[in-house]
Amino acid sequence: MLSVLIWVAVMAQVLVAEPTVVVVGGGLAGLSASLEIITEGGRVILVEGENNTGGNSAKASSGINGAGTDVQEKLGIRDSPDLLEKDTLSAGDNENDKKLVKILAENSADAVQFLRNVGVDLTDVNLCGGHSVPRTHWIPSPKEGRPIPAGFEIMKRLRTRLNEIQEKNPESFRLMTQTKMTDIIRKEGKVIGVEVVSVEGEKSQITGDAVILATGGFSADRSADGLLTEYGKDILDFPSTNGPFARGEGVKIARSLGAKLIGMDRIQIHPTAFVDPKDPSAGTKFLAAEALRGKGALLINSDGKRFGNELGRRDYTTRRILNHAKPIEESFQGGSSGRHAAVMLMSEATIDAFGRPAFNFYAIVKKFFVKYNNSDELAKALGVDGSVVKSTLDDYKDIFDKKKEDPFGKKVFPVSAISPTEPIYAAIVVPAIHYTMGGLQIDENARVVDEQGNPIIGLYAAGEVTGGVHGSNRLGGNSLLECVVFGRIAGHSGFSAAREASRSEL
Structure with a gap:
């Protein structure tokens, strides 16, 4: 009798394939979920609307947060998950889902290690706005050669690992x-797959044992009936740093299924997006990485004066630009096309700290920065008295050198101050729509919940398609972190639930 039972158990394992999870979206959250599922023994069908994986994750430039990592320890940086949790809640005005923030912070060091395990060199740490200590891990810039953007390298390494598997x-x-989700399939109360359409217009159904939405935000959804129009009418005229694929399809389709939305009106305007002198009015802007200011870049207005803490929260810095920096005329580097704008200043020392190859991409390839031999040349180009810019730089240098109190409340002064007599590199930056903090509400297991707060069986989500983690304002470096942490949780939860369900049917 015992031998018969053993034979039955073995045959059950042979006959029942491990569950298949359908993952929709090929950004960092989707690839993290996929790798987690496969590592645990499952199968993945990954659906991506574009012609390649990457999404906005591949454009991320400042890095990923990690608190209490061995990299920080080696650099003498004292940090903890509790401190990251505190900074995240402070940045989000305590509107955040506190359970999710705690999970985010407690898993941050492991998330950094997860990426290092697939070959991403995250051994440099930067200080971004709103952080108490340096904790944004990014790729060390080479002394020469081409720079390696953090987001692009992360996506490349994860995709390589999945290809190897x-x-x-x-x-x-x-x-x-090139396969777009058009609907979610639910049978007998459980999500079992998605309806899709190919680039040729062919419709089909993809079924599995669970579905994970990792479809991103809605920062480019400007249509008359789009989510930006519905929830952010007052910011529609701002440019965006997002690709045209950020249309919020996952949010819209899941809402039609009864999913609960949270924080949809919380749309982040990033304070520093480059104005291209060749096309100042372009609606899509190239992000000026927060790491630039983290390595000592200054912001002045067209009057030649500082107007805020360069390392303040993103919403704070955006407000300061809108209230204290007027539009820049065409006579200075092509102007800002009527938009409120700041001038970002870098020196040779801050460039070296940021990474010269990466800076050269901005300055030489994209031609965002212009070099001035000293502050007098810069002032002349701006059309202001030379003494104004000189005084601005001298005052900051005095604060930097003598550790005086900054009138704008800046507490950390990276690298070095800029001297009026040294070469100065200047670029025009403007606020731009960057990130949507709102989206689908999930629980601590990354399950999407309905309007009554009950999990929608079989449906999970991670990344910018979700809401709740960031509150009213996202802390720089937390987007990639959220994708890894909750992408892996969604992968684990979706696969585990599907496996239990399939085995209970035996």
């Missing part, structure tokens, strides 16, 4: 690009 076990991972 697929070569060894083709059944474990299937990628469908």
Whole structure:
């Protein structure tokens, strides 16, 4: 009798394939979820609307937060998950879902290690606005050669790892690009798949044992009936740093299924997006990485004066630009096309700290920065008295050198001050729509919940498609962190639930 039971158990494992999870969205959250599922023994069908994976994650430039990592320890930086949690709640005005923030912070060091384990060199740490200590891990800039953007390298390494797994076990991972989700399929109260349409217009259904939405935010959804129009009418005229694919499809489709939305009107305007002198009025802007200010870049207005703490929260710095920096005329580097704008200043020392190859991409390839031999040349280009810019730099240098109290409340002064007599590099920056803090409400297991607060069985979500983690304002470096932490949680939860369900049916 015992041998018969053993035979039955073995045959059950042979006959029942490990569950398949459908992941929609090929950004960092989607790839993190996919790798987690496959690592635990499951299968993944990854649906991506564009012709390749990456999304906005590939454009991320400032890095990923980690609190209490071994990298910080080696650099002598004292940090903890509790401190990251505190900074995240402070940045979000305590509107955050506190349970999710705690999970985010407690898993941050492991998230950094997860990426290092797939070959991402995150051994440099930067200080971004709103942080108490340096904790934004990014890739050290090479002394020469091409720079390696953090987001691009992260996505490349994860995709490489998934490709390696697929070569060894083709059944474990299937990628469908240029395939857009049009609906979510639910049967007998459980989500079992998605309806899709190919680039050729062919409609089909993809079914599995669970679905994970990792479709991103809605920062480019400007249509008349789009989510930006519905929740952010007053900011529609701002440019965006997002690709045109950020249309909030996951949010809209899940809402039609009864999913609860949270924080939808919380849309982040990033204070520093470059104005391209060749096309100042372009609606899509290239992000001026927060790491630039983290390495000592200053912001002045067109009058030649500082107007705020360069390392303040993103919403604070945006307000300061809108209230204390008027539009810049065409006579200075092509102007800002009527938008309120600041001038970002860098010196040779701050450039070296940021990474010269990365800076050269901005300055030489993109031509965002212009070099001036001293503050007098810069002042002349701005059309202001030379003494104004000189006084601005001298005052800041005095605060920096003598550790005086900054009138704008700046507490940390990276690298060095800029001297009026040294070469100064200047670029025009403007606020731009960057991130949507709102989205689908999830619980601590990354399950999407309905309007009554009950989990929608079989449906999970991670990344910018969700809301609650960031509150009213996202802390720089927390977007990639959220994608890894909750992407992995969604992968684990979705696969585990599907496996239990399939085995209970035996």
